[in-house]
Amino acid sequence: MKKIIPNFYIFIKRFGLWLLLSFVLVNGNDKNPLQHSHNLIRQNKIDSAIIFINQQISSTESQVDKAFFYVELGNAYKLKQAYNKSLEAYQTSLQILKGKQFPQEEFYVYTHLAEFYRYRRLFSKAEEYLKLCEKIKKEEKIKDVYLMKFYSRKAALFSEYKNNEDSAIVYSKKSLTLSQKLKDRESELVSLMEIANIYEGKKNHKEAIRQLHKIIVLAKQNSNIQVQCDAMVNLSRNLNRVENYKESIKVSLFGFDIAEKNKLNYNQLLFADNLQMVYGKIGDYQNAHKYLLIRLNLTEDYYHKLYDNKVLEYEEKFKAAEKQKIIDENKKLIALKEEEIKRQNLIKYFILFGLTAIIIFSMILLNYIKIIRKQNKKLSIVSEQNEFLVSETHHRINNNLQLITILIGNELKKNPNSDDISDKRIIAKIESLGILHRQLYQNEDKKSLNLNEFLQEVKKNLDFLFSENKIEVDFDIQRLTIPANSAMYIGLLVTELCVNSLKHAFQNQEIKEIKLKIHTDDGKMYFEYSNNGNAGNKITKLNLIEKLCRQLRIQYSIDTENGFKFNYEMTL
Template identity: 25%
Template sequence: MFFCKVFYWVIVLSLFSGYQAVMAQKTTYSTEDIEKIAYADSILKVATLKKDSHQIAEAYYLLGKVELSAGNYLTSHVWFMKSLRIQEKFGDSYELGRLYIRLREKEQRQGHYDEALKHLKTAEGIFRRIKSNIGLMRVYTSIGELYADEALQEKSNQEEILRFSVDSAFFYHKKAEKLSVVLKDSIALANIRISLGKLLQFKKDPKAIAYFQQSLAEFTRFKKDNEKISAMLFLASAYLAFNQKEKVPRILAEAQKFYEEKHLHNYAWIRNLETVYMNYYKATKQWEKAFKHLENLKDLERKELLADQAGAITRLEIEYETQKKEALLKKKNEELGLTTAVMQTQKLFLFTLVALLVLTVGLGFFYFRLSRKNQQISRRNAVLIREQNHRVKNNLQSVSSLLSLQANQFSDEASKQATKNNLLRIESMAILHRELYDKEDLAIINLGDFIKEIVEVVLQTFAYEHVELAYKVTPVKLNADQALPIGLIITELVTNACKYAFPDNPEPRLTITCSKEKEELLLTIADNGSGLKNNLSAGAAKTSFGMKLIQMQVAQLRSSYNFNSSAGTTFTMKFKPDFLL
C-alpha cells in the first residue's frame, strides 16, 4: 500500500515538472503523414494553376485530415475552414457533409460535445437533402461515437444523463449498422462493431470481446493497418476488463511489432497503446514497467496540450515552402503571360500609333481650318460690335439732340425743365454705354467711376460745379442690368438736389457713399438742403414723374429704400448685387 502511494506522488510530480519542456516540442510527422502532405500539396498546386475551386477545397480538406490525425487541432481547423468557405459556395454536396463530419471529430477530441453535435446535425441535413445513404451512415456512426465518447469519458456524474448517452449511442449505431448492411460495406460494419463493442464493455457485457474479434478479422482481411491496430488495442482492453489478462501480452506484442514494421504514426492509437500497456502492467502489479508507459503517456498528453502551437509551427514551415513554390510557379506563369501580353500590346500599340498619326494629321488640318474660320468670325464680330456701339452712340446723340431742339421751342419753363430732365436721363444711359463698351471688361462697370461721371454731368448741366462733393464708394463692379437703374436713380436724386437743395445755399454739399453689408450694398445720397418737409414743393415732388421713376428702378433692383429729411435730404437704398467683385 505504501509503494502504491509513493508511485502515485511520483507520477503527479513528474506530470507537473514535465510541462517545462513542452514549449520546445514540435510535431513529429510519420512517413505516411509526410506522403499525404506532399500529395495534398501537389493537388493544391495543380488546382491553383488551373483555378479549380473544387480541387483546391479537396486539397485543404486532405491537409486538415493529416493535421487532425497528428493532433494539431488549430492547424487542422484552419485548413477545414478554408475548405468550408469554398464548398459552401457550391451548395449541398457529399464533400460538404463529409467536411462537417471532420469538424465534428476535431471538436469531439477537444471535448466540445455540443459543437460537435451541431456539426453532425448540419451534415445529416445535407445528406438527407442529397439522399446519400453513405453519408447518412457516416453521420449516424459519428453521432453514436459522440454519445459513446461522452458516456465513456464520464462527462456527467448523473446516472440518468449517462444512461441517455449510452442508449442514444446504441440507437444511432444500430441505424448505421442497418445502412452498412444495405450498402454491403464490410469496413463500415467492422467500425460500427468496434463502437458497439466499446459500449458493451462500458456496460460490462462480455459480448464486447466477440464484437472486437469480428472487427479485427475484417480489418486484417482488408489490410486496414490503422484500423487493425485500433481493433487489437480495443480487444486487449476488453481482455483486461473481463479478467483474461493472459491474452493481452500476445496482442500488445503483435501491435508493437506491426507498428515498428509499418512505421505507422497515429496519435490516437499510440496513446491507446500506451494506455493499454500501463493498465496491463498495473493489473499484473509490474509497477516499474507501468510507470515507464505512464511516462510515455504523459509525454503524449503534454504534446496534446500544446499540439495546436507545435503543429502550427511545423505546418507553417511546410506551408511556407509550398507557398514559395506556388509563388515561383505563379511568377513564371505571370512572366509568360506578360510576355505574350506585351507582344500583343506592342502590335496593338503600333496599329494605334499609325491610326493616331493619321488622326492627328486629319485633326490638325481640321483645327487649322477651324482656327482660320474662327479668326474670321472673331474679326467680323469685332467689326459688328464696333458698328453696333457706334450706332447706339449715334442714336443716343440723336435723341439727345431732338430733345434739346424741342426744349428750345417750349415757351413755358415747366416744359423746358421736363425736357431738360429727360436729357439728363438720356445722358446717364450714354455714360453707362461708354462705361460698358469703351473698356476691356465688356458688360461690367465700375460703380465708383460710373457714379462720379453721372454726378459731374448733372452738376454741370445745372451750373453747380462749385458744390462740395464727398465720395465714399467701395470698389464694386456691377452688370448692366443693375447699373442702369442705379444710374437713373442717382440722376433723379442729384437733379432734385440741384433744384431744391442748392439754390440759396451758400455752402452746397453732396455726399455719396456705397458700402458692403454682408451680401448687400448700402447706397446713400445726402445733400445739406432744407429737406423735403421744409420744401414748399415737397408734396408735388413725392408724386412727380421723377419720384415714380425712382420707385420703379428700386422695384427692378428688388431692394428697399427710404428718405430722411432730419438734416437735409438723405436717400438710403439696400440691394443685393448679382455679383460682387
C-alpha cells in the first residue's frame, strides 16, 4: 500500500501538468502567466517578456512551473541573441526536471535545446538532443502537444542539415496535422514554413510562393511578427527565382519597415541584402548603392554581436579548463604524497616497491593523456575561430567587390567616350570574382567549389550581354569540385573568351552561337569553347588569355578554320 500511494500521486501530478501545458499552448488564455510570457515573445516584446518571466520564477513555488518558465526565458534570450544566457536557462530547466520522474517534460526541454542549436547552425549538437527525445519516445507514449514540436524540429534538421527533402516533408506534415488537431496556430505556422522551404528546395517556386502568402496572412492574424518577417524574406527570395523583381522589391520594402520598427536586426539585414541585389539586377544603381551601405552597417553590427558572444563562450570554456587544471594538479599532488607514504612504509619489500613504481608510471601516463586532450580542445577552439575569420573574410571581399562594381558602373556611365563592350568587360571580370567569393562564403569547404554552379553563375552574370546581342549560349558543364584558385582563373578565362567573342567574332550574322563544354575522363578535365563567328582569322593577340593559361599551367590550342575554337586539357 505504501508503494501504490506515491505512484498514484506522481500520476496525478504529471497528468495535471500535461493538462496545464496543453491548455496554455492550445487555448491561448492570456490570463495564464506562462501563456502571457509566450505571447509577449511571439509579439516580439522581448525585454518585457524577460522581466515578466523573471518575476514569475521568483514568485512561483512549483518547481515544475519554474522549469517551464525557464524554457520561455531561454526562448526570449535566444531571440535577443544572448546565447549564453539562453543556454543557461534551458539547462536550469533540465536540472529542475532531472530525476523527478517527468520524462515527457524532459522530452519537451530537449526539443527546445535541439532548436537552440539548430538556430545557431550547430546541427550535430541539435541532432544529439533529438536522439535523446527518440530514446524517451521508445519508452513513453508522448503527448501530441510535445510530439508536435519534436516532428517540426526533425523536419528542419532533415531539410537544412541532411538535405533529405522527402523525410523533411513527412515530418512537417506530421507536425502540421497535430498543430491543426490541437488548434495551435503558432506551430501550424512553423510547419507551413518548413513545407514552403521544402518546395523551394525542390525548385517548385510557384507552390512555395502560394504557401508563403498563406503563412503571411496567418502570421498577421496571429500577431506573430517574427514568423511574418521570416516568411516575407523567403517570399522575396522565391519571387526573385521567378524573376518577379517588382513584387520582390515591394515585399522587401514592406518587410524592412516592419523589421526596423520591431528591432529585428537580422531580418533587416536579409531585406537590405535582397533590395541591394534586386535593384542592381534591374539597373537602379542608386537604390542598389543605398541598400548596400545599409546592409554593410547591419552586417557589421551583426557580426560584432556574434563575435562578442563567441568571445564570451570561449572565456567560459577557458575558465572551466583552468579550474579543472587546478583540481587535477591538486589530485596529482595528493596522489604523489600518498605514494611517498606508501614507499616509506613498504621500502623493505622489493615486490611491493615495484608495484608502486608501476602505479606512479601509470599516473604520469594518464596525466600526459589529459594534457594532450586539453591541448586538442584548445586547438579545436582555435580552428573554430579560424573558420569564422576565413568565412568573414570571404564575405567582406564579396561586399567590397560588389561596391567596386557599382562605383565603376556609375563612373563609366559618366564617360560619354567609353567603349560599352570594354566597360562591361571590366565589370564582368569583377563580378566573376564576386561570384567566386560569394560561393566560397556560402560553402562549408572554403578551399574548393562546384565548377558547374560557379560557371552557371558567371553565365547568368553575362546573360544581359548575350541577350542584347541576340547570341545563343549553351554551357554543358559536368558537375565536379575543383580548388578555388583554379576555379577563379577558369571563371576569368570563360568571361574573357565570351566578351572577346562578343566584341570581335560576329560581323553581320543572324545566327550567333557560343558553346562551352567541360567534361572529365580518366582523371583529366577537357575544356572546349567555340563560336560560329565569321571573323575567326582576324583575332587579335589574346594577351590576357595567354596569362590566365600560364597561371593554370596548361597548353591550349586555337582553331579558326570554321568559326573559333579554344581547347585545353588539365590533370585534376
